[in-house]
Amino acid sequence: xxxxxxxxxxxxxxxxxxxxxxxxxxxxxxxxxxxxxxxxxxxxxxxxxxxxxxxxxxxxxxxxxxxxxxxxxxxxxxxxxxxxxxxxxxxxxxxxxxxxxxxxxxxxxxxxxxxxxxxxxxxxxxxxxxxxxxxxxxxxxxxxxxxxxxxxxxxxxxxxxxxxxxxxxxxxxxxxxxxxxxxxxxxxxxxxxxxxxxxxxxxxxxxxxxxxxxxxxxxxxxxxxxxxxxxxxxxxxxxxxxxxxxxxxxxxxxxxxxxxxxxxxxxxxxxxxxxxxxxxxxxxxxxxxxxxxxxxxxxxxxxxxxxxxxxxxxxxxxxxxxxxxxxxxxxxxxxxxxxxxxxxxxxxxxxxxxxxxxxxxxxxxxxxxxxxxxxxxxxxxxxxxxxxxxxxxxxxxxxxxxxxxxxxxxxxxxxxxxxxxxxxxxxxxx
Numbered sequence: 001x002x003x004x005x006x007x008x009x010x011x012x013x014x015x016x017x018x019x020x021x022x023x024x025x026x027x028x029x030x031x032x033x034x035x036x037x038x039x040x041x042x043x044x045x046x047x048x049x050x051x052x053x054x055x056x057x058x059x060x061x062x063x064x065x066x067x068x069x070x071x072x073x074x075x076x077x078x079x080x081x082x083x084x085x086x087x088x089x090x091x092x093x094x095x096x097x098x099x100x101x102x103x104x105x106x107x108x109x110x111x112x113x114x115x116x117x118x119x120x121x122x123x124x125x126x127x128x129x130x131x132x133x134x135x136x137x138x139x140x141x142x143x144x145x146x147x148x149x150x151x152x153x154x155x156x157x158x159x160x161x162x163x164x165x166x167x168x169x170x171x172x173x174x175x176x177x178x179x180x181x182x183x184x185x186x187x188x189x190x191x192x193x194x195x196x197x198x199x200x201x202x203x204x205x206x207x208x209x210x211x212x213x214x215x216x217x218x219x220x221x222x223x224x225x226x227x228x229x230x231x232x233x234x235x236x237x238x239x240x241x242x243x244x245x246x247x248x249x250x251x252x253x254x255x256x257x258x259x260x261x262x263x264x265x266x267x268x269x270x271x272x273x274x275x276x277x278x279x280x281x282x283x284x285x286x287x288x289x290x291x292x293x294x295x296x297x298x299x300x301x302x303x304x305x306x307x308x309x310x311x312x313x314x315x316x317x318x319x320x321x322x323x324x325x326x327x328x329x330x331x332x333x334x335x336x337x338x339x340x341x342x343x344x345x346x347x348x349x350x351x352x353x354x355x356x357x358x359x360x361x362x363x364x365x366x367x368x369x370x371x372x373x374x375x376x377x378x379x380x381x382x383x384x385x386x387x388x389x390x391x392x393x394x395x396x397x398x399x400x401x402x403x404x405x406x407x408x409x410x411x412x413x414x415x416x417x418x419x420x421x422x423x424x425x426x427x428x429x430x
Contacts, residue, residue: 017217018150022159024216025143026166028098028209033170034177035105035202036136039067039129040260040386041178041278045195049113050122057394060264062122064387067260069126071383073133074375081138082371086364089218090146093138093367098213100135102206104128109199133379140167140378141371148358149219149366154300154426160354161296165289168350171259172285174198179278221429225363237369240360243417244373247357250312250414251349252382257407258315258342259285261386269399270326270335280332284339288347295351303425304356308418311348316411318345319403327399359424381410 039046047056047063077097085093107128114121144163151159177198185194262284263277272280299307322338361370389402396405 018152018159021150021216021219022147022162024212025094025146026162028094028205028213029139029143029163030166030170030173031202031205031209032097032101032135032139033167034173035101035170035199035205036070036132037171037260038105038174038178038198039070039108040256041175041263041281042195042198043067043264043386044274045191046125048191049115049195050125052114057390061387061390064384064390066122066126066129068384068387070129070133070136071379073130074137074379074383075372077134077137078141078371078375079137079368081134082141082368082375085138085142085145085367085371090142090149090222090367091213091216091218093142094146094213095210097135097139097142098205098209100131101139102202102209104132104135105199105202105205107131109196109202137375137379138371141374142367144354144358145366145370146219148355149221149363149429151355153428155297156355156359156429157299157304157352157425158293158297160358161293161299161351163354164292164296164347164350168259168285168289168292172282172289175263175278175282175285177201179275179282182278183275221363237361237365240365241369241373243360243421244357244370245377246417247353247360247414247421248374248377249381250316250410251353252378253385253407253410254311254315254346254349256382256385257389257402258339258346259288261389262339264386264390265323265399266326266335271331272335276332280336280339283336284343286343287340288343288350291344291347292351295348296355297351299352299355300425303423304352304359305418305421305423307348307352308356309415311345312411312415312418314345314348315342316408316415318342319407320400323400323403356421356424359427359429360421362430 043060043063046066047053047059050066051059051062053059053062081093081096084096108125111124111128112121140163143166144160147163148156148160181194181197182190259281263274263281266272266277266280267274270277295307319342322342326335326338328334357370357374358366385406388406392401392405393399395401
């Protein structure tokens with residue numbers, strides 16, 4: 001009995017460290033994605049303050065273009081911070097992303113408008129979005145690797161899903177704060193100073209996230225792989241990074257089309273007021289956040305691929321009819337349940353996805369090449385999704401054209417990648 005107690009202690013300590021590490025990564029991740037995503041929900045106000053134009057559509061396009069610029073910096077952040085995560089440790093990389101994101105977000109909240117400093121206002125705004133993009137490029141994949149590497153072998157789907165819970169939770173928090181602000185303040189007050197408040201909340205990131213991440217240990221998988229990082233050339237991961245790139249295309253297009261761009265779509269074409277559009281989006285995000293860990297846990301039991309394929313096929317085929325229904329002008333009563341449905345379908349991918357994409361890589365290449373492949377795909381296909389969707393509608397005259405010209409092809413590409421992958425649920429992490 002004494003021997004059993006001795007053997008049990010390290011296991012209990014490991015489980016405790018694992019839970020603490022997941023919480024630290026998840027809360028920091030939530031705050032970072034709140035900071036990065038709140039811009040999209042306030043795009044209309046930002047367009048007015050920093051990109052004044054007589055044509056509202058042109059002004060909105062400029063604001064979404066600046067939103068996309070932050071994504072262009074993500075591949076560089078993924079390469080540099082991802083490599084840091086493989087050579088110096090996941091913890092060092094995650095601390096760096098916290099400081100960069102806090103600086104970019106609080107800076108946006110303090111930035112003078114075009115009326116105050118002229119052309120320097122949009123220039124500085126783009127610069128701060130680049131800083132946020134560098135942080136986001138390293139954050140997603142490094143925090144995903146951190147969570148999955150701390151997970152027990154048969155619970156990686158569940159543990160990894162908390163990466164997406166915290167990512168979507170950050171978007172949910174941003175949407176909720178924007179909704180509360182627009183509901184509580186007059187339009188004039190929001191335009192004058194209210195839009196700054198959600199960005200200034202980003203100062204919490206520095207204190208809460210940095211404190212939590214300073215007090216966690218490095219992952220056991222990383223500690224065991226230190227020699228392999230030095231012994232094997234980094235370029236060895238390129239083919240695997242290409243798979244991560246293709247795997248992410250549908251994920252990022254669906255996420256930023258169905259969530260970041262949706263409030264603009266429902267205001268313009270579904271007859272919702274600004275506050276209704278944000279609240280509907282918030283409810284859809286809540287449904288997604290609730291569903292993600294259930295799908296993640298299910299992927300541990302039945303495999304990653306069935307859930308990933310169901311999400312790509314379901315959204316790819318249903319997006320056109322669902323968006324068409326929204327444009328019928330029936331308002332919030334129809335839009336909200338449709339957003340809930342889309343959120344649950346996207347949760348299928350987001351629940352199984354973090355573990356599935358992590359399991360493509362060996363530990364000593366995971367942070368660098370998962371960051372690079374994922375961030376490059378997000379930069380090309382996701383960051384400009386609101387811009388591309390707005391442009392497609394203007395070019396075609398059809399409010400539902402993004403569903404069949406952008407979302408459906410993205411689903412087809414990622415589906416082909418998923419079919420080529422081996423099932424990795426329950427296997428030993430390399």
